[in-house]
Amino acid sequence: MKYCCGGTPRILLGFMRVIAGLGYQDSCVDAFINTGILTLTCIKTGGQLRYTYTLIQVNSVAASGAALLPQVLDKIFSTLIYTPEGQSINSRSRALKNVRRHAASLMVKIGNKYPLLLLPVFDQIKATVESLSRTDGPAHLTCLEKVTLQEALLLISNHFGDYDRQSNFVGEVLREANTLFLDIVNSGALRGAVEFISSVGLDKPPAPDNTEDICGQNRSNIFFCVNLFLGVIKRCSWPDDPERATRGGFVVSLTESGNPVCRNPAAPHIVPLLPHILSLIRIFNELFTVEAQNLIHDSYKGCLAMQETEKMNLLGLIGHAVSECETQVVQSRLERMQRFLTGLHESCYHMMGSVGPSLGRDLYSIPELSLAIINNVLSYLQYIPDYKIRPIVRVYLKQFIYSCPAPYYEAVVLPIMAHISPIILSRLHAKWQQVIEFRNREAQEDNGDAQEVLEDILTRALTREYLDLLKVALVGGSLTADAGGESMETEEHSMDSPTPPPTRSNITTEVISDLGLILLRSDKTCHSIVLTVLGALAWIDSNASLKVTLLIAPIVRQLASDKSLNGEMAAHIMAAILNALTLHGQHEANQGSLMTLGAQVYELLRPSFLEVLSVMQQIPGVNPVDLQKLDERISGSTSKGNKVEKVKKDLFKKLTGNLIGRSMGQLFKKEVKIQDLPRIAIPKKVEQKDSMIPNLQNIFS
Structure with a gap:
C-alpha cells in the first residue's frame, strides 16, 4: 500500500478528504469550500479519486465505499443548483x-476518467439530470449547464458495450434539441442571412426589460441545440477494445489493411442534421457582406467585431485580475449579442472539426461532401476577416483533413484544397505587403499603431496556422504543436527570433505522404501550395520561415522526381532560399536550417537546370573558384539519401556568406580597430651560465 509523506496510506487519505468535503453545509462560503475540496480531491490530485475508487472495491470497506458514492454525487448536484437569495x-x-460551472464540469471529469465507477448508478444519475434540466424545475440551469450534464451521461454510456442501447440513448438525449432545431429550420431562420438576422433580432432594437423577448428565446434555442450537438459529437464513441467493439455490434467492415471499421452510435442522429449546420455556417459567413451589414440595427453595429478579450490575448494584455468587489456580471445588449454570435460561430467550427474523427467513414462517404463544404463553410471567404478565417483553418480544416481515410482523398480533400489554397495564397500575399508597408512608414496616430500591431500579429498567426495545415496535408504529422510545453498565444505568435529546434533530423526525414502526392500531382493545387511555401520563406516572420524550411526539401525532391520542374521554377526556388538567408540568416536556427536546405536543393537541381547556377553567380562577391569546387563535388559524388556532406555544406555557406543578414543590434556596430599600434619590445631572457649557479654545498654551512 502506498503511503503519503506523513505516513498515512494514500487510499485512506483520499477517503478522509472526501468525507471531510461531505461534512460542509450549503451556504455562500461553504459552496466555495465544497467546490474547492471536491476539485482538489477529484481533479487536481487525480489519484485521490482513484484511491477512493479502489477503496470502494476493497472488501474490508466495501460497505463504506458503497454508501460514500451517492453522498458525493448528492453534494456535487447540490452545489450545482446552489443559488443564494437575491440572485436570479x-x-x-x-x-x-x-461554482455551478465547476460542479457540472466535475461530473464530466469523473465520467471521463472513471466511467466504470458511475456505470452501476447510471440510471440514478440520469433521473437526477432529467429532474434538474426541467424548464419549470427549481434548479434553473443555463443552457451550457444542461449540455455539460448530458456530456457526462454520454461519457458513461460509452461503456454500455452495446451499439443499439447506446444509439437509443443518444436519441433520447437529442430528442428535445432535435424538436427545437427542426422548428427553427421549418420557420425559415436558416434559409439565408436576412431570415437569420430577423430571427435573432439583429434588425430591431433590443427588447425592453421585463417584456417577452421572442428573439431572445430564439437565440437561446439555437445556442442550446448547437452546443448539445457539439457535446454529442465530442463525447460519443465506440469501444477502444476491438473485441468489445465486435461483440457490441460496432464493427461494420474492415479497412484495406485489415483494421476494423467502427460505426459511431451518434452517426444516425447527427448526419441528418449536418445540412442545417452547414447552412448556419454559410449564414455566418454571409453576415460579413455589405448587404447583410446594412440590415443590422444601429444598436448592434459592431457585434461581429473581434471581442476585446481576443484582442487582449493577441496583444499580450492578459492576466489582469478582476476586482474582488465585482460581484455582478453586467453586460450591455451589444456585448451580449456579440458574445452570442461569437460563441455560436466557434461552436459550429468545433463541431465540424470534431465530426471527422468522431464519425469517421460515416461522414466522408456522404455523396458530394466536398461540394457541400465548399458552398457553405468556404463561401464568402473574400468578405471574412482574418480573425474569422483562423478557426476555419485551425479548428476545422486541420482536423478534417487529418482524419480523412485514404480512399476519400481525391473525392473529398482534393476539391477542398483546390478551392481554398489559391484564396489563402492571395490573402497572405496581400496581408504581408500591408505589413511591410506598416513597417516602412512612420505611425501617425497611437490608435493606428495599435491596429497595425494587431493586424501584424493576426497575419503571423494565420500564416503559421495555414502552414501547419499544409504540413498535415503534405507530410502528415500530429494535430498538436511541436513544442513540448504549453505556451501562451502571445508567445506562439511573437515576432522574436524562433527557438532552435532540439534536432534538425526532421529536415532529412520528412517524406511526402499519399495525400501530399495527390496534391502535388494535381494542377489545381500544386501551383498555389508551392508558391505559398516558397513565399513563407521570405515573409518577415522568422518562425514561419523556420516552419516551412522542413517542407521545402521533400516538396522539391518530389517535384524533381515527377519531372514537374522547369528551369524557371528551379531558379525561383533557389532565389527564394537565398532571399530567406538575407532576411532570416541572422537567427541561428534559421541559418542552420536554410544552409542545409540550400545545399540540398542546389545539389538536387544543379545537374538538370543551368538556371540554378546563374542564380548563384548573381550573389554579390561570389568566388567563381569556390562555385566551381562545389559543382565538382556535386558531379563527382552523390549524397546518400537526404544527407548533405559537410564539405558541400561548408562550401555553400562560404558562397552565401555575404547574403546572411545581421540583427538590428549588429547593423551599426563599429568594429574596434587601432591603427599604428606600436610594437611592444619583449626583452629576451638572458641565459644563465653554469658558472653563475651557486654552490649548494655551502648554503647551510
Missing part, C-alpha cells in the same frame, strides 16, 4: 457562475 438566472454573480 439573469443576475448571478461571477463567483456563483464559477
Whole structure:
C-alpha cells in the first residue's frame, strides 16, 4: 500500500478528504469550500479519486465505499443548483457562475476518467439530470449547464458495450434539441442571412426589460441545440477494445489493411442534421457582406467585431485580475449579442472539426461532401476577416483533413484544397505587403499603431496556422504543436527570433505522404501550395520561415522526381532560399536550417537546370573558384539519401556568406580597430651560465 509523506496510506487519505468535503453545509462560503475540496480531491490530485475508487472495491470497506458514492454525487448536484437569495438566472454573480460551472464540469471529469465507477448508478444519475434540466424545475440551469450534464451521461454510456442501447440513448438525449432545431429550420431562420438576422433580432432594437423577448428565446434555442450537438459529437464513441467493439455490434467492415471499421452510435442522429449546420455556417459567413451589414440595427453595429478579450490575448494584455468587489456580471445588449454570435460561430467550427474523427467513414462517404463544404463553410471567404478565417483553418480544416481515410482523398480533400489554397495564397500575399508597408512608414496616430500591431500579429498567426495545415496535408504529422510545453498565444505568435529546434533530423526525414502526392500531382493545387511555401520563406516572420524550411526539401525532391520542374521554377526556388538567408540568416536556427536546405536543393537541381547556377553567380562577391569546387563535388559524388556532406555544406555557406543578414543590434556596430599600434619590445631572457649557479654545498654551512 502506498503511503503519503506523513505516513498515512494514500487510499485512506483520499477517503478522509472526501468525507471531510461531505461534512460542509450549503451556504455562500461553504459552496466555495465544497467546490474547492471536491476539485482538489477529484481533479487536481487525480489519484485521490482513484484511491477512493479502489477503496470502494476493497472488501474490508466495501460497505463504506458503497454508501460514500451517492453522498458525493448528492453534494456535487447540490452545489450545482446552489443559488443564494437575491440572485436570479439573469443576475448571478461571477463567483456563483464559477461554482455551478465547476460542479457540472466535475461530473464530466469523473465520467471521463472513471466511467466504470458511475456505470452501476447510471440510471440514478440520469433521473437526477432529467429532474434538474426541467424548464419549470427549481434548479434553473443555463443552457451550457444542461449540455455539460448530458456530456457526462454520454461519457458513461460509452461503456454500455452495446451499439443499439447506446444509439437509443443518444436519441433520447437529442430528442428535445432535435424538436427545437427542426422548428427553427421549418420557420425559415436558416434559409439565408436576412431570415437569420430577423430571427435573432439583429434588425430591431433590443427588447425592453421585463417584456417577452421572442428573439431572445430564439437565440437561446439555437445556442442550446448547437452546443448539445457539439457535446454529442465530442463525447460519443465506440469501444477502444476491438473485441468489445465486435461483440457490441460496432464493427461494420474492415479497412484495406485489415483494421476494423467502427460505426459511431451518434452517426444516425447527427448526419441528418449536418445540412442545417452547414447552412448556419454559410449564414455566418454571409453576415460579413455589405448587404447583410446594412440590415443590422444601429444598436448592434459592431457585434461581429473581434471581442476585446481576443484582442487582449493577441496583444499580450492578459492576466489582469478582476476586482474582488465585482460581484455582478453586467453586460450591455451589444456585448451580449456579440458574445452570442461569437460563441455560436466557434461552436459550429468545433463541431465540424470534431465530426471527422468522431464519425469517421460515416461522414466522408456522404455523396458530394466536398461540394457541400465548399458552398457553405468556404463561401464568402473574400468578405471574412482574418480573425474569422483562423478557426476555419485551425479548428476545422486541420482536423478534417487529418482524419480523412485514404480512399476519400481525391473525392473529398482534393476539391477542398483546390478551392481554398489559391484564396489563402492571395490573402497572405496581400496581408504581408500591408505589413511591410506598416513597417516602412512612420505611425501617425497611437490608435493606428495599435491596429497595425494587431493586424501584424493576426497575419503571423494565420500564416503559421495555414502552414501547419499544409504540413498535415503534405507530410502528415500530429494535430498538436511541436513544442513540448504549453505556451501562451502571445508567445506562439511573437515576432522574436524562433527557438532552435532540439534536432534538425526532421529536415532529412520528412517524406511526402499519399495525400501530399495527390496534391502535388494535381494542377489545381500544386501551383498555389508551392508558391505559398516558397513565399513563407521570405515573409518577415522568422518562425514561419523556420516552419516551412522542413517542407521545402521533400516538396522539391518530389517535384524533381515527377519531372514537374522547369528551369524557371528551379531558379525561383533557389532565389527564394537565398532571399530567406538575407532576411532570416541572422537567427541561428534559421541559418542552420536554410544552409542545409540550400545545399540540398542546389545539389538536387544543379545537374538538370543551368538556371540554378546563374542564380548563384548573381550573389554579390561570389568566388567563381569556390562555385566551381562545389559543382565538382556535386558531379563527382552523390549524397546518400537526404544527407548533405559537410564539405558541400561548408562550401555553400562560404558562397552565401555575404547574403546572411545581421540583427538590428549588429547593423551599426563599429568594429574596434587601432591603427599604428606600436610594437611592444619583449626583452629576451638572458641565459644563465653554469658558472653563475651557486654552490649548494655551502648554503647551510
